[in-house]
Amino acid sequence: MCFGKAMKVFSIKPNDGYQSLLAIDQIAYRRVTGRWGFDGQPKRATWEPLDCEASDPTLPRGDFLAFTLGAFACGSRAENSLRDLYERAGELLPIRLGSERLSIVNLTRVVDAVDHSSAVPQHIGGGMYSGFQHWSFIPERLSGESLFIVSEAPGELLCVSEQADRSLDYINRCMEQRLTGHHFKLLWED
Secondary structure, X not given: OEOOEOOEEEEEEEOOOOOEEEXXXXXXXXXXXXXXXXXXXXXXXHOOOEEEXXXXXXXOOOOEEEEEXXXXXXXXXXXXXXXXXXXXXXXXXXEEEOOEEEEEEEEOOEOOOEOOOOXXXXXXXXXXXXXXXXXXEOHHHOXXXXXXXXXXXXXXXXXXXXXXXXXXXXHHXXXXXXXXXXXXXXXXXX
């Protein structure tokens, strides 16, 4: 608990009704993302800026744009407002949308915080699972965290809210800046 408030973990999800991005050259996309795409591994060393296009340019453009599982793009307003959190939890990778420079947010901060004694895995067959039907976390391992992923579900972008240090509260900072293009799904609270 932080100052009497419950610690909460949210999943970061793209908003329907806003533009999303597609890499124009899928071969270049596969070359720079690797076999597993955005899976919590750093990409900066081999990254080449990708040319992208809006999947539906008639939709409004948010500060955040859906890109692919495990990563999203942000425009300069979001990047400038949240750069400290992005760099603390991962890396910003340049892309181009026409003549505009955007950044992919690649989270590489993996936190071993899933409470396996009460979390319920989402089975997908063959002894494999993808995320959880019911999430549960060990609060002490999330103290001081902001943006992160877990190894059990690397495509799920997570954030902690209600931290003692409000500068780490991603949701609060997005709301204060009135940033648009994604929303937050509550997964767990202490």
